[in-house]
Amino acid sequence: MCCWSNFLAAHESMQNVVNFAPHATGKFHWNTIFFVTVFHILAIVALPYFSWQNILAAFVCWFIAGSWGVGIGYHRLMTHRGFKAPRWLERFFATCATLAVQAGPIAWVTTHRIHHAFTDQARDPHSPRHGKYWSHIGWIFRGTAQIQPTSAREKYSPDLIRDPYLVFIDKYYWITPIIVGGVLFAIGGVSMVLWAIFFRTVVQWHFTWLVNSATHLWGSRRFDTRDDSRNNGWIAAVTFGEGWHNNHHAYPRSARHGLTWREYDINWVQIRILERLGIISDVYAYEIEAAPEVSEMQKAA
Numbered sequence: 001m002c003c004w005s006n007f008l009a010a011h012e013s014m015q016n017v018v019n020f021a022p023h024a025t026g027k028f029h030w031n032t033i034f035f036v037t038v039f040h041i042l043a044i045v046a047l048p049y050f051s052w053q054n055i056l057a058a059f060v061c062w063f064i065a066g067s068w069g070v071g072i073g074y075h076r077l078m079t080h081r082g083f084k085a086p087r088w089l090e091r092f093f094a095t096c097a098t099l100a101v102q103a104g105p106i107a108w109v110t111t112h113r114i115h116h117a118f119t120d121q122a123r124d125p126h127s128p129r130h131g132k133y134w135s136h137i138g139w140i141f142r143g144t145a146q147i148q149p150t151s152a153r154e155k156y157s158p159d160l161i162r163d164p165y166l167v168f169i170d171k172y173y174w175i176t177p178i179i180v181g182g183v184l185f186a187i188g189g190v191s192m193v194l195w196a197i198f199f200r201t202v203v204q205w206h207f208t209w210l211v212n213s214a215t216h217l218w219g220s221r222r223f224d225t226r227d228d229s230r231n232n233g234w235i236a237a238v239t240f241g242e243g244w245h246n247n248h249h250a251y252p253r254s255a256r257h258g259l260t261w262r263e264y265d266i267n268w269v270q271i272r273i274l275e276r277l278g279i280i281s282d283v284y285a286y287e288i289e290a291a292p293e294v295s296e297m298q299k300a301a
Contacts, residue, residue, distance in 0.1 A: 028142050036140070036205075039101075043202040046194035053188055054195035061099060061180065061196045066204055067240040069097030070108075071267040075242065078160065079109045079116075082255030083271060083283040091165050099177055101201050102208060103146060104170030106160045110148050113156045115212075116252055119227040126212040128228070136206075136213035177201070207238045215245035222259070223250035231263070241265030247286075256285035 046054075073093025076082045085093075094105040102108060111125050120127045125145035128135040139145040153161060160166050169176075177197055184192045219230025229249035236243030236257075241264065244257040258265030274280045 029140070029147065032146075033141055036137075039198050039202050039205075042194060042198035046191070046199040049191035049194055051191065054192050057184060057188060057192050057196040058200040062200050062204055063240075064096050065099035065200075066207070067267055067270065068093055069095075070100050070102060070208065071240045071242055072271060073097045074102075074105060074108045075112065076255045076267060076271065078105055079112045080253045080255075081159075082253055082285075083275070083280045085274075085280045087163070089279065091163075094166055094169060095176060098169055098173035098175075099180060100204055100208070101174065101177055102205070104173040105166050106153055106157050106170040107146065107148065109160055110153050110156045111146055114152070116249075117156075119229070119249060120216065128213055128216045132213055132217070135216065136209045139212075207235070208242075210235050211239060211242050211245060215243055219243075219246070221246045223247070225249045233263070236264065241267045251286040253284050254286035255283050259286065259288040 074097045077085055077090060077093060115125055118124045120129055126135045126139040181193050181197045184196050215230050215232045215235055216228045219232035221230060223246055227249055229246040231246045232243045241257050244263050247259050248257050255271050256268045258268060271283060275283045
């Protein structure tokens, strides 16, 4: 399989692209609006039921869904192919990611590959240039940014649609949180479900959406990329290293986003451990020592 960077370069030059209606046009997705609203309401309902047991359950689910699932699985492995993993591990990471309730693997990867192909341009699904609200949450409520036609999935995620398991969980990604919710109910009752499913999911949504919105608005720029990407340590802290966004947009395939010891990247540490254990291979990691001198313009940005 050719690397994603070559695949991306080939498709960036194509003129016949799918129109993803990145602006606030097209029909409203009332199902999405309804469920996102319900989750936010139940997240608020969870607050009076605080307990350290519920906090621990929420944290464990957050780590599994956010780090193993979205960060390492959906993003660094499945979207950018920053390393090679056995099929069982890729499926495991994808299953973990469905617990985040951020769409199935094919939908998520397709949207993110389009984001990289047209970052901060007209066809970017969630650029702040279309408005801060749009880039943070509005893009999932209206238009075709997240509701892609089959042609888009075939074009941007051909490697994923060949796996029947990924196709299945892409359609039924909501099963995982229901199963986990049942286990949590058996362990800690309704209050644990409120915290570890609803409260945790809502908080995690906004952490992930901050990568789409805030890291294209606030932070520092090490690399003079063609987009508005920024490195933001606060967002990196709540997304296990995904906030080093300028580094990532400069070298999308790199499985390492934090390029210095100060740029903490929990996802990269885990990838490195898996490599040392021989579970994954062909890890691509950009080394900052090879970077050119930072220009005065970049220092001032």
